[in-house]
Each structure stands twice: as structure tokens, then as C-alpha cells.
Amino acid sequence: MKTNNLMQTYFKMMKEEDDLLFEKTHGAMEILKKEFSDFCGCPYCGSLNKQQHSSQFCIGKRLPYFECRECGLVYPYPRLTMEKLHERINSPSKNFFYSRIYRRGILTNHEPISQNRSLSMKAAEIFDYEVNLLKSFKKNGQILEVGCADGYFLKKLEKAGFMVKGIEPNEILYSYACKSMMLDVACGTFEAQRLKPEFFDIVIFRDTFYHLFDPRRALEKTHQILKDGGIILIKTFNIGSFSIQNFPEASQGINPLDVPINGSLATYKRMIEAWGFKVMRICFLKENLTNYLRRKDILQASDEMIPLKLIYAALDYCFWLYLRALKKTRNIIIIAKKI
């Protein structure tokens, strides 16, 4: 089967799974079934004082996002219960994706096919960039990656001289990371792991922090397992970004069922610093304006012509400089130190 057909099968499976979680009300509106709903309020501070979030992508979805008036966290209400959230990590659709699509990419060119082509930096370049970034803080030591997927990034860190360990809750990715990548990986959620206190020099959450059910507990646990002066790296998307606010395409991949936590840069910063960390650096990752405009048919889809290619590249670069100045890129990396 071609990748496009595989993707269609995957989207169909995913939609069917999502549909089973909802029921129709008398007004024909769909709501999350009670047995899968958690009504506890803000996942970070527990407050029920909230307002609907203003992002385009949040409006009109059957599980809308709200913004906590107390701490600024953005979360769906109600959200999935912890049991259901964790169960979905190994759902048939995700396992189909990881075994038939994602891994196929890794096996052919050793580069995850999941890489987001809409980013101007390709996945491999981002990996190298992040390895160098970590190296500028710690030259060596023990690293833990929470949600290490296929282990590709950990392997890079191992080659760069670190001792590495991963945690991965998806069984297919876990077994790939262990058997094919020969890495020390534990299968399960971060919450369920028993980890040595003050053992790690670096703890990494790359696109995984927003999947956590309890960010508070996760930050507390991270603080406990880090040595003094240890580093936490969180790579995540910034809900206050220009793109998420203005281009619905930029919110692709943010499914409120699997993403119970969203935040703007300011919210993340506040949250991390409240748990005994000091933010050391924030990186604003590149993104392409031309990709968004192409999807809206404002720009030509093909940029084979060299002059056009150069103009588009210049446009993307200026867009990124502008977003960086505003601190509003879609993807950010926050590095903080345990104090």
C-alpha cells in the first residue's frame, strides 16, 4: 500500500475510535461520554474558573479548549480520564501508524517519516540542533527522555557521549527502541516509573509534555530525579503563537483528546519556575509562512523555478525573524535549570 493510502486508512481508524467516545445530546450536539470524562478542572491548578480559548482551531470542535483564568493553562473541558488517555497510546490506530507508516520511514532512510515537512528545519536538522543545544549546557552525563518514541534522538545523544535512558508508553515504539536501536528503555508512562532521585543530569520532554495528565506531578518528579544544577528541556508548541492564532493549519496534530495541556510561552515559564527551576534559554524554531499560504492557494504550490524558490525562502526567513522578535513561533524549546 502506498503511504497516502496508509495515511487515509490511519485517519479513518482514528476517526472511528474518536467517534466512539462521544454521544449526541438532544440538541444534536456531541459531548464526551460521561464514563470517559474527567471534570476536575484545570490540570495544573485545579481551578474551574475558565473561559473559552480564542484560537481559531479551538472553536467549533466538539471538545473545545478553555483557558484557565488562574494559571493560563489551556485544556479541554471535560478532558479524557487518565485511564482512557493512557489506553489511547496503544490504540489500534496508533499501532497501525507506528507499525505501518512511521517505522516504514525509519527503516528505509533512518529518518522518521513523521517529520513535519511544514517546518523549514527538517527533523534530522532539529535533532542535531537540539544535541548541540544540550551540549552547550552539559558536555556529558545521564539523560532521561520521557516519551522517547523510536529512540532516534536518544541514539544521537548516546553518540554525542551521554549515558541515555528512555521511557516509552507505546509498545511498538518501545520494542523498536530496545531491539533495533539497542537502547535502555522502560515501557510505560512517566507517572508509573520508579526512578532514582537526583540521578539524572538532563530530563527531556520532546513533544510529550502536552500529553501528560498531571503536569504538576511531572514537574515535581522531574525536579526530584534531577541532580542539583540539572537541566530540563521541554519542546512543545506555543498556543499563543501567531500561526496557531491565525492559520488553522498550524493546529494540525493538536487533538484535544490526546493533548490535555496547552500553554503559551508565558504559562509554561511560570509553571516551570514555580517548581524550582530557572529558565535559562528559550529557542524559537523556524516555520514556513509560504507553506501556510500555499495551503490557502495564495501562493503557487510549485516553487521549482529558482527565482520563486529564492523569494519564498526569503519570505520564510523574514517571517521567522518577525515571529522570533515577537516570541510567537509555533514550536518552542524551553531549557531550565534545577535550582
Ligand SMILES: [Zn+2]
Ligand atoms: Zn489553572
